[in-house]
Amino acid sequence: MTASHDVVIIGGGGAGLRAAIAIAEHNPRLSIAIVSKVYPMRSHTVSAEGGAAAVAGPGDSLDEHAYDTVSGSDWLCDQDAVEAFVEEAPRELLQLEHWGCPWSRRPDGRIAVRAFGGMTNNRTWFAADKTGFHMLHTLFQTALSYRDIVRYDEWFATTLLVDDGKVCGVVAIELATGRVETILASAVIVCTGGCGRVYPFTTNANINTGDGMALAYRAGAPLKDMEFVQYHPTGLPFTGILITEAARAEGGWLLNKDGYRYLQDYDLGTPSPVPVMRSMELGPRDRLSQAFVHELDKGRTVGTPYGHVVHLDIRHLGADLIDTKLPFVRELCTKYQNIDPVRELIPVRPVVHYMMGGIHTDIHGATPLEGLYAVGEVACVSINGANRLGSNSLPELLVFGARAGRAAAEYASSATARETSAVLARGRAEQDRLKRKLARHAEGSERIAPIRTEMQETLEASAGIYRDGDSLAKGADKVRELRERFGCACLDDHSRAFNTELVAVLELSCMLDVAECIITCALAREESRGAHQRTDFPARNDERFLAHSMIHRQKDGSGRVSYLPVTITRWPPGERIYGR
Numbered sequence: 001m002t003a004s005h006d007v008v009i010i011g012g013g014g015a016g017l018r019a020a021i022a023i024a025e026h027n028p029r030l031s032i033a034i035v036s037k038v039y040p041m042r043s044h045t046v047s048a049e050g051g052a053a054a055v056a057g058p059g060d061s062l063d064e065h066a067y068d069t070v071s072g073s074d075w076l077c078d079q080d081a082v083e084a085f086v087e088e089a090p091r092e093l094l095q096l097e098h099w100g101c102p103w104s105r106r107p108d109g110r111i112a113v114r115a116f117g118g119m120t121n122n123r124t125w126f127a128a129d130k131t132g133f134h135m136l137h138t139l140f141q142t143a144l145s146y147r148d149i150v151r152y153d154e155w156f157a158t159t160l161l162v163d164d165g166k167v168c169g170v171v172a173i174e175l176a177t178g179r180v181e182t183i184l185a186s187a188v189i190v191c192t193g194g195c196g197r198v199y200p201f202t203t204n205a206n207i208n209t210g211d212g213m214a215l216a217y218r219a220g221a222p223l224k225d226m227e228f229v230q231y232h233p234t235g236l237p238f239t240g241i242l243i244t245e246a247a248r249a250e251g252g253w254l255l256n257k258d259g260y261r262y263l264q265d266y267d268l269g270t271p272s273p274v275p276v277m278r279s280m281e282l283g284p285r286d287r288l289s290q291a292f293v294h295e296l297d298k299g300r301t302v303g304t305p306y307g308h309v310v311h312l313d314i315r316h317l318g319a320d321l322i323d324t325k326l327p328f329v330r331e332l333c334t335k336y337q338n339i340d341p342v343r344e345l346i347p348v349r350p351v352v353h354y355m356m357g358g359i360h361t362d363i364h365g366a367t368p369l370e371g372l373y374a375v376g377e378v379a380c381v382s383i384n385g386a387n388r389l390g391s392n393s394l395p396e397l398l399v400f401g402a403r404a405g406r407a408a409a410e411y412a413s414s415a416t417a418r419e420t421s422a423v424l425a426r427g428r429a430e431q432d433r434l435k436r437k438l439a440r441h442a443e444g445s446e447r448i449a450p451i452r453t454e455m456q457e458t459l460e461a462s463a464g465i466y467r468d469g470d471s472l473a474k475g476a477d478k479v480r481e482l483r484e485r486f487g488c489a490c491l492d493d494h495s496r497a498f499n500t501e502l503v504a505v506l507e508l509s510c511m512l513d514v515a516e517c518i519i520t521c522a523l524a525r526e527e528s529r530g531a532h533q534r535t536d537f538p539a540r541n542d543e544r545f546l547a548h549s550m551i552h553r554q555k556d557g558s559g560r561v562s563y564l565p566v567t568i569t570r571w572p573p574g575e576r577i578y579g580r
């Protein structure tokens with residue numbers, strides 16, 4: 001079976017929907033398809049809580065937002081991308097308001113903004129603490145009003161079709177029936193989100209398995225800065241459910257087992273009864289997660305059946321504030337931790353949250369592979385560098401979603417469709433591969449679940465908050481071994497309708513690629529910067545590594561790392577200073 005559109009978007013989260021709307025607005029004659037392995041409203045964007053950063057008026061400035069982002073990134077972001085981002089973010093958030101997003105407001109009716117980690121001023125717009133839910137609803141309902149946007153809900157994209165150096169479509173499985181279809185397109189935009197599930201303990205949804213990163217990498221597009229993995233300092237133990245930074249922005253404290261606000265010992269300022277910007281609990285996420293590890297080493301954390309924790313204390317904020325500004329925090333703590341944060345301390349520990357790296361793109365979302373674009377957490381444009389500031393990701397989806405949509409629309413408007421026999425043959429070959437996978441009966445002892453568990457544990461042990469050369473080298477060997485074992489793994493379920501085991505196999509094959517890229521890049525970067533902390537190379541080394549790592553897939557399947565200089569426009573590398 002073959003379908004054909006002008007632009008195919010893989011992913012129906014915030015990035016994918018924003019890109020789709022931009023294409024429909026740019027050229028209403030184009031046919032747009034959104035292929036999503038889950039119903040769009042179930043994309044991970046829905047779970048974003050805290051808010052979206054953009055300068056909201058007097059008392060703040062684009063330069064300050066840009067500087068916070070650059071210093072937060074430990075100077076690894078591209079400053080031209082950051083400048084475009086901070087300039088366009090307010091417009092995008094206002095546009096969302098016009099489409100119906102219910103931003104929380106001040107008593108006088110103006111948009112309310114809250115503090116967020118690493119930001120100098122209050123600039124995080126929010127819709128209570130369910131910002132992603134409201135944003136995704138707004139984008140989804142707006143996308144519904146365009147008839148030219150066709151949706152393939154619950155279709156899983158398995159490969160990108162490339163011919164003569166150009167991307168010309170995807171192959172996808174309809175999960176309800178097992179039908180495999182070739183979907184031709186002049187341009188493809190990958191918006192498949194992050195890959196937190198490569199690790200054992202994450203805030204990310206089960207679907208965040210790095211599929212788009214692997215698909216682009218296999219098709220010949222390089223991945224960028226894959227060693228930079230963000231740990232959020234406050235996840236609930238056992239579930240990994242996120243307790244949003246907004247809880248600290250509203251005045252929450254982090255306490256060790258002695259009830260002491262330990263962040264004052266880590267160059268993050270001194271305690272104050274009210275939150276101080278870029279200070280203590282409002283420091284950047286990389287520093288806060290690293291401080292937890294030091295507290296653990298000093299024996300000052302609290303042991304629980306689900307690992308060591310510290311405490312987040314929001315009791316002093318009072319029930320009224322919690323119920324108006326942090327209702328979801330109360331709901332999550334009550335339902336999943338059986339505690340009421342109005343009266344009790346919340347146990348928290350660092351949890352894998354966000355991938356700074358991803359598919360390398362330019363400022364318009366274009367990858368080096370003609371016809372291929374990428375946006376959102378799957379991409380690396382890069383505004384996040386070595387450490388993303390909380391609340392910069394949601395506006396990133398909008399700003400670069402719109403940019404990539406327009407760029408892809410422009411390209412598709414002038415490109416000729418490529419329904420060549422070579423492309424169709426590639427589509428058929430992928431269909432056959434999937435049929436063979438489904439038909440192959442289990443022999444031997446290899447099963448998917450243990451390979452996935454071992455991969456996750458390997459990543460945590462070798463490429464966690466702190467890393468070193470020995471553990472990374474061991475991790476690389478282990479992932480190679482897991483890949484070989486994966487090659488022998490077979491399916492127990494051979495049914496065609498909603499075969500979740502087949503989906504798990506496809507996802508695991510993507511995660512193994514991503515895992516290998518993370519470890520390879522982390523091993524090659526012999527310095528410490530942002531979220532990448534090497535105990536054997538504890539200092540930042542601008543001479544060698546003020547550059548993006550780029551990993552390219554070789555013919556033999558291994559990754560080759562090269563470096564691309566960082567773009568610096570106005571802010572030369574300096575020291576990251578917080579709490580002063």
Ligand SMILES: Cc1cc2nc3c(=O)[nH]c(=O)nc-3n(C[C@H](O)[C@H](O)[C@H](O)COP(=O)(O)OP(=O)(O)OC[C@H]3O[C@@H](n4cnc5c(N)ncnc54)[C@H](O)[C@@H]3O)c2cc1C
Nearest residue numbers: 011012013015037045050051157192193376377391393394
């Ligand atoms: C719990 C949580 C809270 C967060 N809170 C905030 C916050 O307050 N502020 C902020 O700025 N950021 C926040 N973030 C980060 C931010 O929400 C994400 O980075 C962002 O929403 C990712 O959006 P996306 O569109 O790139 O991907 P997603 O929303 O993850 O969407 C990915 C899409 O790709 C599809 N897909 C994936 N693989 C395939 C495939 N093989 N075939 C077909 N479809 C596929 C999925 O179906 C889905 O539709 C949070 C993240 C988490 C996990």
